[in-house]
Amino acid sequence: MASQHPSVHRTAVAPGAIGQRRNKRHEFLVWWREIDRVLLVLVLLLMAIGAAAVAAASPASARRLSTSATRLDDLHFFVLHLRWMAVGLMAMFGASSLPKESARRFGVVLAFAMLIALMLVPVIGTNVNGSKRWLNFGISFQPSEFMKPAFAIALAWILSWRIRDPNLPVIAIATGFMGLLAALLMLQPDFGSTVLFGGVFFVLILLAGIAVKRIALLVGGGIVGIVATYFLYDNARHRIDNFLGGGQAYDQVDLAHRAITAGGWTGTGLWLGIRKLALPEAHTDYIFSVIGEEFGLLVCMVIVLLYVAIVVRVLLRLVDDEDLFTVLAGTGLTAQLGGQAFINILVNLRLFPSKGMTLPLISYGGSST
Numbered sequence: 001m002a003s004q005h006p007s008v009h010r011t012a013v014a015p016g017a018i019g020q021r022r023n024k025r026h027e028f029l030v031w032w033r034e035i036d037r038v039l040l041v042l043v044l045l046l047m048a049i050g051a052a053a054v055a056a057a058s059p060a061s062a063r064r065l066s067t068s069a070t071r072l073d074d075l076h077f078f079v080l081h082l083r084w085m086a087v088g089l090m091a092m093f094g095a096s097s098l099p100k101e102s103a104r105r106f107g108v109v110l111a112f113a114m115l116i117a118l119m120l121v122p123v124i125g126t127n128v129n130g131s132k133r134w135l136n137f138g139i140s141f142q143p144s145e146f147m148k149p150a151f152a153i154a155l156a157w158i159l160s161w162r163i164r165d166p167n168l169p170v171i172a173i174a175t176g177f178m179g180l181l182a183a184l185l186m187l188q189p190d191f192g193s194t195v196l197f198g199g200v201f202f203v204l205i206l207l208a209g210i211a212v213k214r215i216a217l218l219v220g221g222g223i224v225g226i227v228a229t230y231f232l233y234d235n236a237r238h239r240i241d242n243f244l245g246g247g248q249a250y251d252q253v254d255l256a257h258r259a260i261t262a263g264g265w266t267g268t269g270l271w272l273g274i275r276k277l278a279l280p281e282a283h284t285d286y287i288f289s290v291i292g293e294e295f296g297l298l299v300c301m302v303i304v305l306l307y308v309a310i311v312v313r314v315l316l317r318l319v320d321d322e323d324l325f326t327v328l329a330g331t332g333l334t335a336q337l338g339g340q341a342f343i344n345i346l347v348n349l350r351l352f353p354s355k356g357m358t359l360p361l362i363s364y365g366g367s368s369t
Contacts, residue, residue, distance in 0.1 A: 049299070057290040117135055146198075178201045193357075255289075260348055267293065
């Protein structure tokens with residue numbers, strides 16, 4: 001009789017284990033059937049290029065940031081980037097499996113949490129390169145980066161209230177939200193992110209079907225804000241003047257331009273670039289120049305086409321969607337991604353003032369990945 005107990009135990013446990021495996025397999029098949037596989041491949045391609053690019057840029061940044069007391073390994077940032085990629089992939093798969101309502105709630109809660117975090121930044125934030133943009137609670141993070149996707153979702157949620165009640169002052173609420181966010185960002189100061197958020201706000205306001213007069217007022221207010229920033233924010237004025245004046249030899253943007261053109265069409269090869277060693281943020285802000293030097297302008301063109309393909313793919317998917325929130329949120333997220341990539345690439349090509357923005361899905365860092 002005793003010899004029969006193990007077999008009884010196995011037959012009792014096995015059905016539950018088999019059921020769990022079947023449920024997981026069913027969930028995966030549902031996810032795989034509903035996910036936009038073309039868009040997934042495009043994102044994964046950019047992340048793969050990002051891994052190679054961080055590997056190329058890591059030695060330059062590691063050597064630049066090493067001290068006599070602490071020497072960073074040449075692949076220090078590459079190893080860390082692989083960890084962030086794993087976290088990013090899990091977050092992407094988790095977010096893509098959420099129902100729309102759950103994703104909306106999560107985005108709104110995240111926006112509220114990051115708004116509070118941005119209020120804490122001027123008080124207890126960490127100063128890096130003359131700006132307070134980071135919070136450190138054992139793990140350092142930049143609230144404005146996590147606000148980017150949350151802002152698009154929260155703003156889309158506010159603007160979609162018009163469907164339920166056309167009399168709700170959604171424009172006033174959305175403008176107040178944007179104004180508060182802009183004020184908190186400029187306290188850091190972070191003019192580049194303010195411009196990016198303002199661009200997303202403008203796109204969603206247009207899509208929401210707001211009266212032309214109100215749009216004109218908002219545009220006028222934005223222009224006044226930019227002009228005021230030019231006169232009140234020394235760093236922004238210096239960068240804009242430097243850009244309009246043609247720049248200076250061997251400043252950040254000039255070094256980036258020299259690096260991106262040094263590799264020609266096919267590049268010098270992995271770890272054979274020399275110009276990248278002079279770049280101030282080779283693994284983040286100026287990684288596009290590192291790609292140009294070591295992998296060539298042809299790969300740079302491929303990256304641009306991949307970003308364009310992502311934007312076009314998402315917008316085409318949204319054309320036939322009848323839910324206002326989905327259209328606004330999807331467009332806002334796409335505008336965030338495409339806008340930031342567009343600005344970063346133009347800065348590296350010396351066609352835009354330096355902004356200190358990373359290249360989404362490619363640059364080193366958790367928020368970029």
